[in-house]
Amino acid sequence: MTTKKWWKEAVAYQVYPRSFNDSNNDGIGDLNGLIAKLDYLVDLGIDIIWLSPMYKSPNDDNGYDISDYFDIMDEFGTMAEFDALLEAVHNKGMRLILDLVVNHTSDEHPWFIESRSSKTNAKRDWYIWQDPQPDGSEPNNWESIFNGSTWEYDQKTEQYYFHLFSKKQPDLNWENPEVRQAVISMMNWWFDKGIDGFRVDAITHIKKSFDKGNLPTTNQQKFAPAFDAAMNQPGIHTWLQEVKEGSLDHYDIMTVGEANGVSPADAHLWVGENEGKFDMIFQFEHLGLWQTGESSFDVLAYKNVLATWQKRLENNGWNALFIENHDQPRRVSTWGDDQQFWYESATSHAIVYFLQQGTPFIYQGQEIGMTNYPFEHIETFNDVAVINEYNIVKAQGGDTEALLHKHKMENRDNGRTPMQWNTDKHAGFSTAEPWFPVNPNYKDINVAQQLEDPDSILNFYKDLIKVKKSDDVFTYGQFDLVDENNSQVFAYTRKLNDITYLIVGNLTDKNAQLSLDNNSNKPQTILHNYDGDIDLQNLRPFEAAVIKL
Ligand code: GLC
Numbered sequence: 062m063t064t065k066k067w068w069k070e071a072v073a074y075q076v077y078p079r080s081f082n083d084s085n086n087d088g089i090g091d092l093n094g095l096i097a098k099l100d101y102l103v104d105l106g107i108d109i110i111w112l113s114p115m116y117k118s119p120n121d122d123n124g125y126d127i128s129d130y131f132d133i134m135d136e137f138g139t140m141a142e143f144d145a146l147l148e149a150v151h152n153k154g155m156r157l158i159l160d161l162v163v164n165h166t167s168d169e170h171p172w173f174i175e176s177r178s179s180k181t182n183a184k185r186d187w188y189i190w191q192d193p194q195p196d197g198s199e200p201n202n203w204e205s206i207f208n209g210s211t212w213e214y215d216q217k218t219e220q221y222y223f224h225l226f227s228k229k230q231p232d233l234n235w236e237n238p239e240v241r242q243a244v245i246s247m248m249n250w251w252f253d254k255g256i257d258g259f260r261v262d263a264i265t266h267i268k269k270s271f272d273k274g275n276l277p278t279t280n281q282q283k284f285a286p287a288f289d290a291a292m293n294q295p296g297i298h299t300w301l302q303e304v305k306e307g308s309l310d311h312y313d314i315m316t317v318g319e320a321n322g323v324s325p326a327d328a329h330l331w332v333g334e335n336e337g338k339f340d341m342i343f344q345f346e347h348l349g350l351w352q353t354g355e356s357s358f359d360v361l362a363y364k365n366v367l368a369t370w371q372k373r374l375e376n377n378g379w380n381a382l383f384i385e386n387h388d389q390p391r392r393v394s395t396w397g398d399d400q401q402f403w404y405e406s407a408t409s410h411a412i413v414y415f416l417q418q419g420t421p422f423i424y425q426g427q428e429i430g431m432t433n434y435p436f437e438h439i440e441t442f443n444d445v446a447v448i449n450e451y452n453i454v455k456a457q458g459g460d461t462e463a464l465l466h467k468h469k470m471e472n473r474d475n476g477r478t479p480m481q482w483n484t485d486k487h488a489g490f491s492t493a494e495p496w497f498p499v500n501p502n503y504k505d506i507n508v509a510q511q512l513e514d515p516d517s518i519l520n521f522y523k524d525l526i527k528v529k530k531s532d533d534v535f536t537y538g539q540f541d542l543v544d545e546n547n548s549q550v551f552a553y554t555r556k557l558n559d560i561t562y563l564i565v566g567n568l569t570d571k572n573a574q575l576s577l578d579n580n581s582n583k584p585q586t587i588l589h590n591y592d593g594d595i596d597l598q599n600l601r602p603f604e605a606a607v608i609k610l
Pocket residue numbers: 122125126162226262263319387388
């Protein structure tokens with residue numbers, strides 16, 4: 062059995078502060094707004110809050126472009142308010158983890174301002190600078206994750222700097238030991254303040270293999286996605302080990318790395334009990350299974366990915382369980398059905414991911430079944446990734462309508478609309494016009510109404526969390542798929558000593574059947590998203606349950 066840890070027994074909740082709750086009515090969520098809602102999170106059953114970046118930032122990428130790691134964004138509040146938040150979270154028996162964004166800083170960070178000031182500046186090598194090619198063009202053809210080149214030309218010093226994300230997010234040069242040391246001391250500064258851990262942003266990208274040169278392009282595109290040379294590259298673990306020894310090992314904290322590109326095969330290096338650098342990672346493999354235009358969610362592929370992670374980390378590592386975050390669309394709209402089976406699909410997906418082995422994360426609004434936003438034209442988007450791509454396609458005379466259509470369901474803004482608290486104007490998020498519009502469906506989908514309704518998605522989540530905490534089997538028990546080739550139903554057992562639970566969820570809008578060798582003579586339904594008895598031979602659309610065998 063794996064070692065016991067507080068973070069293995071916890072339920073986490075992600076707050077995107079800009080959109081959570083606005084305390085001073087300027088239309089932007091803030092730290093005091095979060096303080097005001099802590100009791101809501103306690104009532105829900107939350108143990109850990111992951112707060113997306115609240116540091117000083119010019120907000121090119123909503124705080125993921127940090128200009129001062131030791132200060133708070135003006136719109137969000139002050140350091141004194143942050144301290145009050147941390148204290149309040151602790152007083153209420155919860156923990157607070159922050160976002161650690163160290164693949165890059167803002168171009169307005171003093172380190173970068175110095176770095177770009179001259180070729181001989183002491184911080185020149187803190188970022189990645191290269192000469193133009195003889196014809197003046199970019200040093201290579203790598204494409205930014207936010208579209209366009211990864212290189213931005215700097216007139217003053219006549220070199221290009223590298224940015225994997227937006228051009229206002231220059232990448233730090235981790236090859237430089239001074240950079241690694243600066244990151245480590247910053248982390249320790251926050252740990253000494255008393256925070257309980259970090260979600261580590263974009264961490265698989267810190268190492269780049271520039272020796273790979275130009276990468277192959279498709280369809281005569283000018284730039285090639287840089288993943289093969291800038292994600293999970295050889296040598297990265299030496300640096301992560303340095304961070305672990307210089308910081309993480311000295312505190313009783315938890316870490317969850319954002320780990321695009323990490324597969325089960327090398328997971329032990331990331332989260333293994335001996336070789337791992339982090340406690341958990343957010344892997345990405347289950348996120349790419351749904352594409353606009355495809356008729357349905359691929360249940361088999363989903364099961365296969367998650368079960369592989371479960372088995373791979375069994376007794377050696379720990380999973381972070383999640384289906385939504387601030388970079389993903391709303392799952393009830395994409396994987397589920399936000400019309401006819403809104404309640405059923407939100408709760409079925411909830412049961413299925415939540416009770417696997419790992420620490421479950423809920424993204425704000427997921428617990429009330431918030432849906433995608435009805436985007437219409439480019440002005441309704443805020444996401445820098447969409448806007449960049451739109452401008453590029455437009456400049457090339459391409460089909461911008463097709464592009465917007467593609468992004469409607471998948472873009473990151475879907476998850477960033479203001480939290481829907483009640484039926485007041487702007488959903489109770491603010492009395493002022495919010496920085497991003499509230500989803501027009503807030504009169505039907507909001508916290509106040511769901512708190513009152515015993516059959517709401519919110520109350521289902523509360524019950525689900527209670528179930529998860531009712532027995533160690535849901536934390537430490539072994540996971541095994543049931544009827545693994547079933548293409549509609551995701552079912553598995555959790556077993557610890559002589560206790561076995563069956564978790565079952567039909568993830569389609571059609572009736573389905575589960576085949577199960579059930580030796581139990583008295584199965585007991587603990588949680589169920591339909592009225593009446595469950596018939597495993599005839600599961601209704603998105604029917605889901607937790608059954609004690
Ligand atoms: C991560 C964050 C995302 C951000 C990016 C750059 O993927 O989750 O929101 O834009 O890193 O920091």
